[in-house]
Structure formats: C-alpha cells, structure tokens
Amino acid sequence: MQSVSKQGHSLHTRLDRLTPYLFILPFIISFFIFFVFPSLYSFVLSFYQYRGYGTASFIGLDNYIALFKYPTFWTAVYNTLFYWIVHIVPVMAISFLLAVAVNSRLTKWKAVYKPLIFLPQIMASVASALIFKIIFATRYGVINSLLGTQIFFLEDPVLMKWTVVALIIWRAVGWYFVIYLAGLTTISDEIQEAATIDGAGAGQRLWYITVPLMKPIFLFAFMMDTIGSLKIYNEPLLMFSTGMDAPTEVIPILSILTRNISGGNFGLASAVGWILFAMILLVSLLQYNLLKGGKQE
Template sequence: MSTRIGGKVVPYLFIAPFIISFIVFFLYPGINSLVLSLYNYPGYGHAVWVGLHNYSAALTDPFFWVAFRNTIFYWVAHAVPVIVISFLLALGIHSQLVKWKSVIKPLVFFPQVVPTIAAALVFQFIFSSGIFARSGGGSVLSNPDFARWAVVIFTGWGSIGWFTIVFLAGLTTVSEELYEAAAIDGASSWNRMFRITIPLMRPIFSFAFVMDGISSIQSYTGPNVLLAGSGQAPADAMPLLNLVQSNITGGSFGLASAFGWLTFLIIAIISVLQLILFRGNDQ
C-alpha cells in the first residue's frame, strides 16, 4: 500500500518546484495586481476602493491610445517580415545546398544572446551617425515616424535568430519521404514548399506568430533605450508598458495595475484571434 501511495506522490514531488514558483512568482502577484487595480493605492497607508474607476481613467487617458497605436504598429510592421525572413533562413540552412551549418546556426542566433541594452545602444549609435545622422536639422531618432521604424528594425534584428531555430526544429518533423514522392511526381521545389512544407508546418507558424505578438506587445527595454538612451521614450513612440512604469514611479499603483491588465487583455485577444486564424477549417 505504501509503495502504491509513494508511486503516486513521487511525480508531484518532481513538479513541485515549478508549481511553487508559479504560485509565488506568477499566480499570487497576478491576483494581487488584479485586486489592486480596483483600489487607489499610492504605495503606503490605506488603499481606497474605487471599483472600475482606474480602468475608465486608463481608457480615457490620451497617452493610452497613443501607446496602443505605437504598440500595434510595432507588432504589425514587425511580424510578417520577421516570420518570412526566419522561415526562408531556416529553409536555406535545412537544405543540402548550405554547408558549414554548425557555423551558420550560431551566427544567425547570435543577436538573441546579445544583451538588449547593449544592442540598443549600438543601434542608437548607428541611427545617430552616418547617413542617418541628420534629418531636418536633428537626429532622425527625434522624428516620430522614423523612430517607430527604427524600433521595428531593431526588434526584428533581435528576433530573427530565435524564430529561425524554431522553424528549423519544425522542418525536422516533415518526412523526407513526402518530398521524394512529390519529386517523383514531378513537383517543383516551389510546389513542394507551398503544398507540403508550409501546410504541415502550420502549427509552427501559429506558434511563431503568437509568440511574436506577445513579445512585441510586451516590448519595453528596446524602444526606451534605443530612443532615449536613459529614461523613457518620447510619448509619440512609447510602448504600452511605459504607462505601467510611469504610474508606478508616480505612486499610482492601482492605475498601473489597470494598465497592466489592459495590456494582458490585448495580448489575450490578439493571441486567440491568431489561433483561430491558423486553425482555419480544422475541426
């Protein structure tokens, strides 16, 4: 009897560290921030119940909609180019035409391991010198339109390596026998890619787009360091998480929590819509 009970308990002991850390560092803070978003709390003293006032204040804040548009732009302008380039790189590395794969893979993945702050400072120097040095008498990074594109270029550079590895892993799941059978039937390389590779990798594409959406909407360090060096990015180019940070710094913890949960809601809606889109007609 004791052996049987022990056999049931042991698996839970192995996953206990994750469960404990999930509860302590994610579940409890998440629930606490949700409750806090219903209060006016400056960080000390008594919290005052305000109900949904923080959410109405957040939604009527003009900076919220500016940051919302900026964040959606960072996601939309970033997603398709990064996914397409990453997939093509993965196809090239996976093919038999490319040699020195053990060297090329680390080089492609290298931007992912570079510290974000260091990379952002390097890109800030690049965009502030040479052909990018001046635009209308000032730095091009002070131009809101170019500044937003600079953020897209920077985040894209940092993301391509990770998604390339994801697609490389997905390509290994496609049977070579399918390609051989299609080649025997006279299918061209393009036909094999569009009729075999891409359809079979649809779950991988779904995962990639969802992860890219989450990371883009949660962007904070890159845009702020790239556009400001220190402090916060200008209001006309700031991402959503700047509103969370600015309200924490200003002592409005309830309003900061409301902005955080609105960001979470945006991520959830976009992720669900992408999952539905990629599910297509699958039952």
C-alpha cells in the first residue's frame, strides 16, 4: 500500500510540474508554426530561384550577390541608416525630458498631458502622413505659408528624407515617453529627497541620480527604437508613394523586399530579409555592448 501511495504521489507531482507547460503549449505551437518554420523556410529559399510556382532552382549565393550589385539596394541601405541615425537622439532626448517634466511634483494636469503626448502614437499612420504632407506642402503648406517662401520639402531629394525623419520623431516620442515615465516611477522619492537635503539642485539630481538609475531603461528604449527604425516602411511609403512603392530617393530596405515579393521573386526577397536581419543583429549587438559598458562603469 505504501508503494502504491508513493507511486500516486510521484505521478501527481509529475502532473503538477507539467501543468505550466500545458498552459504555454498553444504559444509554443503557434511560435513554431508562424515564426520558426517560416524563418527557416525563407533562409533556405534565399539560396534558390523561385517564382511561387514550378520547381525551385538552387543558385547558391547568387541572390545575395545580385543584391550587392544592385545600386538601389545600397540607396535603400543608406536611407534606412540615415533615418535611424538622425532620429534616435532627438526622440530619446525629447521623450526623456517630457517624461521628467510630467513626472515632476510641480507639474499639474498630468492626466491631460499624458494622453496628449501619446496621441501621435495611436493615430493612424495614414492620417499622420496626411498631416505632414499638409504641413510641408510646397504651395499651400503650413511652413511655407508662415515663412512666405516656397521650400520644396516634398520634392527635393535631400529634404524629402528630412520630412520622413520629422514624421518618425513625431510618432515615436509618445511611445518612449511612456517607457521613460514608467522607469521614473521606479526611482524612490527618498533618494531624491536625500539629495535635496544634501544641497543638490534639480540639474544635479537629474544628472547624478536619475540618469544613472535610468540606464537599464535607456538600454531597452535604444534597442527597441533601433530594431523598429531599421524595419521602417510605412512612413516613406505614405509620404511619397504615388503607386505601390516609395520613390528611390527615400526608399528603405523593406521596400526592396516588397518589390520582389510583388514581382514573384521570392528567393531574392528572402535574401533581402536575411540581410536586414543581419544588419539589425549587428547594430543591436554593438549598441548593447556600448550602452552596457556605460552601465557597468
């Protein structure tokens, strides 16, 4: 009887251990079906020439070589890196300073400021692009009307990219404002009060207390923004597209991928996707090591 009791207890213990895995089993199955398998399939497909029908022909690295010889691909790489490098510091700085201001005890109407700052993030991308096209329009745009000039924001190849950056910044600030605001709430008021008693001013408390304690949040925010920025697609397309794709002057890497998918060249599209993945991985690792190094110091 005792051995039977022990066996029953052992079986019950095993079932208890398996229960958590049963709850996450649907996610695991979905993850493999909709992420792992398509990712592996696209990696294999990047070494083939495949039009979506018929037999796929193995061509080795030809898809990657063809991309590196394609001038528009390098234009897209430059544009994507430009959008990321130019916008990331303004977004992080504005978001953090707004979060500090709203989190301050001196700030009133916090319940009003929070949704207003976050509003661009939840606004439809099409509506946001339309607003910026009205602002930067050459003949009747808001900026040109105020300045009494005709600056070709939406036609000049250089200024076109800057209008995309302005749209990215406007939409991204609200998201990182919420992240920084959440991080600021984890900093104990006692630490700030102790620094105040010791004679530290507002600027000193911000630089020597708030910023060091927020470094893990900065790391998370910078990493998230980098990944999202290198996958940019909607903003250039909505601002400047007159058909199915953005013009070459502002084209990002993802547009090369969609062009090849719509053209039926699935092998080349898969190669674009994996090159973009390698870019994101490399930049993210470099950024992580730099920011983590600063944290350890």
